[in-house]
Amino acid sequence: MSLAERPGTPQSRNGERRRRKPTPTPPQPGNLWLAKALLDLGAVRFGSFTMGRTTVESPVYVNVRLLISAPRVLQRTARVMDQEITADLLRQEPRIEPFDLVAGIPLGGLHLAAAFSLRTKVPMIYATPDGPNGEPVIEGRYRAGQSVLLIDDLITTGGSVLETGPLLQQAGLRVGGVFVLVDRGQGAARRLQQHGYHLMTLLNLRVMLNYYMSTGAIEEEWYRRSIAYLDEHPALPT
Numbered sequence: 001m002s003l004a005e006r007p008g009t010p011q012s013r014n015g016e017r018r019r020r021k022p023t024p025t026p027p028q029p030g031n032l033w034l035a036k037a038l039l040d041l042g043a044v045r046f047g048s049f050t051m052g053r054t055t056v057e058s059p060v061y062v063n064v065r066l067l068i069s070a071p072r073v074l075q076r077t078a079r080v081m082d083q084e085i086t087a088d089l090l091r092q093e094p095r096i097e098p099f100d101l102v103a104g105i106p107l108g109g110l111h112l113a114a115a116f117s118l119r120t121k122v123p124m125i126y127a128t129p130d131g132p133n134g135e136p137v138i139e140g141r142y143r144a145g146q147s148v149l150l151i152d153d154l155i156t157t158g159g160s161v162l163e164t165g166p167l168l169q170q171a172g173l174r175v176g177g178v179f180v181l182v183d184r185g186q187g188a189a190r191r192l193q194q195h196g197y198h199l200m201t202l203l204n205l206r207v208m209l210n211y212y213m214s215t216g217a218i219e220e221e222w223y224r225r226s227i228a229y230l231d232e233h234p235a236l237p238t
Helices: 032-040 063-070 071-090 110-120 161-171 188-194 207-214 220-232
Strands: 042-050 055-062 101-104 124-128 137-139 149-154 174-183 198-203
Touching: 032 042, 032 063, 032 071, 032 198, 032 207, 055 207, 055 220, 063 071, 063 110, 063 124, 063 149, 071 110, 071 174, 071 198, 101 110, 101 174, 110 149, 110 174, 149 161, 161 174, 174 188, 174 207, 188 198, 198 207, 207 220
Parallel strands: 101 124, 101 149, 149 174, 174 198
Antiparallel strands: 042 055, 124 137
């Protein structure tokens, strides 16, 4: 049973459950199992990849969206997300605030937010900048003043967060934090902090690459090229 389902969970005025600081649970081990699962799924590839303006000729590509083809792994991921977020809320200085809603960042964050919502029973919304008439639209029920946890699958420069966060804030919502499954380690956390967003991640790409190298899963050449690319392409401050 998720913490959000347990008796005594504080509720909003309309009866929806709100995530507040929960009862302590034992800490969990590292999350390298997910790094292995992503590699086994073919979600981590090496070569030369260009994805928009932020990732040009990168030697490593992580397609976290392939988790939708592995429901057991996705379910376990949602459980670990719940555990990690619960542990953070118990900290003396948590990185994220208690939240009423989760918001998946299209497209990669939608399946993760949905899986997390189903596990925790925290309602989900999502924002799109291009509605039927060209205006921003927020799908799902919400009230002005509620706090939202943004969820995405991967972060490079933080651009998607900086596009979605203001849309929610314009609707009267508060962004209480950002949770991302994989951080490419190119400085997005610092960039987001400059805009008042606090980032929490499950995996860092550098840690994943070290794990793959130490277990013999990748060749040293791809490891060195990937680390060099991450070092040479930091997120630019805005």
